[in-house]
Amino acid sequence: MHVLITGGAGFVGSHLAEALLRQGNNVTVLDDLSTGSILNIQHLKRERRFVYVIDSVMHRAVLAELIDECDIVYHLAAAVGVRLVVDSPVRTLHTNIRATELVLEAAKKKKKKVLITSTSEVYGKATKIPFHEDDDLVIGPPVRGRWSYACSKAIDEFLAIAYHREHGVPVVLVRLFNTVGPRQTGTYGMVLPRFVSQALAGSPITIYGDGTQSRCFGWVGDVVQALIKLSTHDGAVGSIFNIGSDQEVTINELAAVVKEETGSSSPIRHLSYEEAYGKDFEDMSRRVPDLSRIRTAIGYSPTKSLREIVQAVTDSLIQPNLRETEDASVAVNLAATLAQAD
Numbered sequence: 001m002h003v004l005i006t007g008g009a010g011f012v013g014s015h016l017a018e019a020l021l022r023q024g025n026n027v028t029v030l031d032d033l034s035t036g037s038i039l040n041i042q043h044l045k046r047e048r049r050f051v052y053v054i055d056s057v058m059h060r061a062v063l064a065e066l067i068d069e070c071d072i073v074y075h076l077a078a079a080v081g082v083r084l085v086v087d088s089p090v091r092t093l094h095t096n097i098r099a100t101e102l103v104l105e106a107a108k109k110k111k112k113k114v115l116i117t118s119t120s121e122v123y124g125k126a127t128k129i130p131f132h133e134d135d136d137l138v139i140g141p142p143v144r145g146r147w148s149y150a151c152s153k154a155i156d157e158f159l160a161i162a163y164h165r166e167h168g169v170p171v172v173l174v175r176l177f178n179t180v181g182p183r184q185t186g187t188y189g190m191v192l193p194r195f196v197s198q199a200l201a202g203s204p205i206t207i208y209g210d211g212t213q214s215r216c217f218g219w220v221g222d223v224v225q226a227l228i229k230l231s232t233h234d235g236a237v238g239s240i241f242n243i244g245s246d247q248e249v250t251i252n253e254l255a256a257v258v259k260e261e262t263g264s265s266s267p268i269r270h271l272s273y274e275e276a277y278g279k280d281f282e283d284m285s286r287r288v289p290d291l292s293r294i295r296t297a298i299g300y301s302p303t304k305s306l307r308e309i310v311q312a313v314t315d316s317l318i319q320p321n322l323r324e325t326e327d328a329s330v331a332v333n334l335a336a337t338l339a340q341a342d
Contacts, residue, residue, distance in 0.1 A: 096149070119153050221304075
């Protein structure tokens with residue numbers, strides 16, 4: 001197949017590009033590098049089945065041409081990260097909603113399949129655990145800017161379902177639950193790489209809030225394989241799927257695991273939400289997915305424990321040249337795979 005990945009120079013997008021290339025697909029990446037990085041796809045440039053376009057999804061003419069040329073679109077481009085959402089709510093709303101609308105509009109012309117990545121954030125302040133895809137969404141008030149991201153991604157989902165029902169666009173929707181792994185940065189508020197970086201530097205491991213809030217951390221390799229399988233599963237069209245791990249851990253526990261796995265002597269300290277994000281910030285206390293739907297559809301099951309994930313993230317950060325070595329290895333393996341495909 002020929003696939004297009006919007007936001008393909010990002011953390012998840014770059015791993016997805018690798019996996020699709022390994023399968024012998026032609027992969028085009030569209031990214032404006034606002035939150036992604038060219039370094040994430042540097043090692044893929046030598047592959048003749050790989051093309052990258054540095055431009056915005058908002059550039060309608062470019063987007064339309066790329067979608068016309070592909071068989072399937074993985075729409076990952078979005079404003080991401082708590083810090084970015086809190087600091088730039090207008091950008092968050094405009095980027096997430098308008099970009100998705102443009103992708104669906106272009107896909108409609110030739111009924112191209114579109115897989116859209118949404119987020120566990122859409123469950124908002126819901127208290128029914130675990131979260132099931134058909135549960136009500138309980139989003140906080142507009143005066144709390146933190147909910148602009150959840151609201152924008154929920155609208156993306158409504159748009160996708162509307163385009164599917166009204167115009168016959170084959171769409172698949174996924175809600176990602178705290179995807180983690182190498183190449184993720186703590187720049188925009190991602191907690192695990194931030195904790196690991198602090199631990200390795202001997203700086204205080206800083207927890208926002210009291211640390212009793214819990215999350216489930218999904219390995220990026222598992223998530224990427226799930227995206228690919230769902231995108232080619234006919235029964236997934238028109239449906240929503242949770243993707244991640246269902247192993248719940250408090251942020252206090254996560255900090256302790258990071259400290260232990262890194263062998264760090266860093267102290268653990270707490271910072272109030274107000275100090276970290278401002279007085280209008282709200283958070284959800286728990287975020288746990290019901291994975292029954294995706295298990296039934298594609299036999300999905302997480303493969304890594306939390307400690308294994310923390311160790312993998314640590315390894316990717318502790319050795320300055322590890323990433324380059326891993327990327328070179330990926331490139332060699334890709335070349336061998338593609339040669340066999342030829």
